[in-house]
Structures are given as structure tokens and as C-alpha cells.
Amino acid sequence: DAKTTQPTSMDCAEGRAANLPCNHSTISGNEYVYWYRQIHSQGPQYIIHGLKNNETNEMASLIITEDRKSSTLILPHATLRDTAVYYCIVRVGNTGKLIFGQGTTLQVKP
Amino acid sequence: DGGITQSPKYLFRKEGQNVTLSCEQNLNHDAMYWYRQDPGQGLRLIYYSQIVNDFQKGDIAEGYSVSREKKESFPLTVTSAQKNPTAFYLCASMNTGSEGTSNTGELFFGEGSRLTVL
Numbered sequence: 001d002a003k004t005t006q007p008t009s010m011d012c013a014e015g016r017a018a019n020l021p022c023n024h025s026t027i028s029g030n031e032y033v034y035w036y037r038q039i040h041s042q043g044p045q046y047i048i049h050g051l052k053n054n055e056t057n058e059m060a061s062l063i064i065t066e067d068r069k070s071s072t073l074i075l076p077h078a079t080l081r082d083t084a085v086y087y088c089i090v091r092v093g094n095t096g097k098l099i100f101g102q103g104t105t106l107q108v109k110p
Numbered sequence: 111d112g113g114i115t116q117s118p119k120y121l122f123r124k125e126g127q128n129v130t131l132s133c134e135q136n137l138n139h140d141a142m143y144w145y146r147q148d149p150g151q152g153l154r155l156i157y158y159s160q161i162v163n164d165f166q167k168g169d170i171a172e173g174y175s176v177s178r179e180k181k182e183s184f185p186l187t188v189t190s191a192q193k194n195p196t197a198f199y200l201c202a203s204m205n206t207g208s209e210g211t212s213n214t215g216e217l218f219f220g221e222g223s224r225l226t227v228l
Contacts, residue, residue: 032215043200043219044153087152091215098217100153
């Protein structure tokens with residue numbers, strides 16, 4: 001099963017883009033990359049996911065490198081409410097097993 | 111509204127007692143999961159179930175037990191064998207239907223149950 005590696009913490013100025021990296025160098029061809037975020041003492045919230053292609057939704061963009069060994073979550077205009085712990089995780093096909101890493105604590109500052 | 115419900119939200123127990131945490135979902139999802147979270151840490155998988163009457167151990171199953179008698183329900187029992195049970199417990203479910211249908215692989219989480227052993 002693939003593991004993910006993320007920086008422990010990051011800061012971002014309000015209104016600027018937040019770029020959160022994730023390394024998943026051992027990822028297999030059928031493993032999806034998912035991003036979730038968790039605000040203190042709440043259940044994690046789904047943000048976005050992808051397999052090979054870059055993805056965009058109303059919350060964020062996901063950029064996956066061509067070799068799929070790393071990805072970047074982009075919050076285009078960070079707000080104070082985006083302050084949270086962001087998790088990059090992988091899912092093995094339809095096995096359902098998801099492996100969470102330690103996450104990145106993003107602090108958005110005024 | 112469809113969703114996933116955990117209860118109780120807060121629970122205290124004495125050492126040596128078993129306690130069962132409830133998790134119910136009305137999303138018609140096949141797969142359900144239990145995670146544990148310790149302060150400042152990520153989520154660790156305890157047990158998961160992809161279908162009724164079947165479940166698999168996650169990374170930290172020792173001291174825990176589960177059952178999956180109904181699709182909607184996946185209760186977790188924290189037994190007295192669990193050495194450090196004080197933690198935040200999160201239940202989740204997922205639609206594991208075939209890709210290209212309604213399966214986004216998105217996990218839906220409950221609001222969690224905080225267990226404190228006195």
C-alpha cells in the first residue's frame with residue numbers, strides 16, 4: 001500500500017494561493033489520490049480526488065505529476081476559514097482501505 | 111437528510127469496562143470504517159467493512175471489536191484489552207459501486223465520539 005508524505009505545517013497569506021504538496025512515490029497504477037481537510041474536533045471533509053489527470057472543483061485544484069509520485073493541492077484564494085489540517089491519502093481501487101498520513105497544518109494569516 | 115451518525119458524542123468509562131460506540135448511516139453505502147485519532151495526530155484505521163457480515167482489521171485492531179449485521183450499522187466495541195483507549199473515534203462510510211456511476215470514492219464522516227477513560 002502506498003504511503004504519503006506531507007510537510008508538517010505551512011503558512012499562507014489570506015487571499016493568496018495555498019499550494020500543499022504531497023509525496024506518494026510508491027503509488028501503484030490503480031491507486032487514487034484523495035485530499036481531505038479537518039477542522040479541529042470535526043470529521044474530515046472531502047476536497048478532491050484524482051488518478052492521473054489534473055482535477056478542479058469549486059473548492060480546489062489537484063495537480064498530479066506525470067509519474068504520479070507527487071501531487072499538489074491548490075486553494076486558489078485562501079481565506080481564514082481554510083485554516084485546517086489537510087490530509088493527502090491514497091485509496092487502492094475498490095478495496096476501500098484508505099491510508100491517512102500525518103497531514104499538513106495550514107495556517108492562513110490576515 | 112442522508113448522513114452518518116455517531117453516538118454518543120462524549121463518553122467516559124472506567125478502566126476495565128467495555129464500551130460500544132454506535133455508527134449508523136442512511137446513505138445506502140456498502141463500506142464502513144472506524145478510525146482513531148489521538149491529539150495532534152492523523153487518523154489510524156481500526157477496522158473496515160466492505161459488505162454486510164464481513165469486516166477486516168486495519169492497522170490498530172488490537173483491543174477493539176466490530177460487527178456488521180446490518181448495512182446501516184457498524185458498531186465499535188472498545189474492550190478492556192485496549193491499553194490506551196482515550197481518543198477521538200471517527201466512523202465513515204463510502205459508496206463502493208463501480209466507477210463511472212455514483213462512486214466518487216468519497217468518504218463520508220460522522221462527527222466523532224470522544225472517549226475518555228478515567
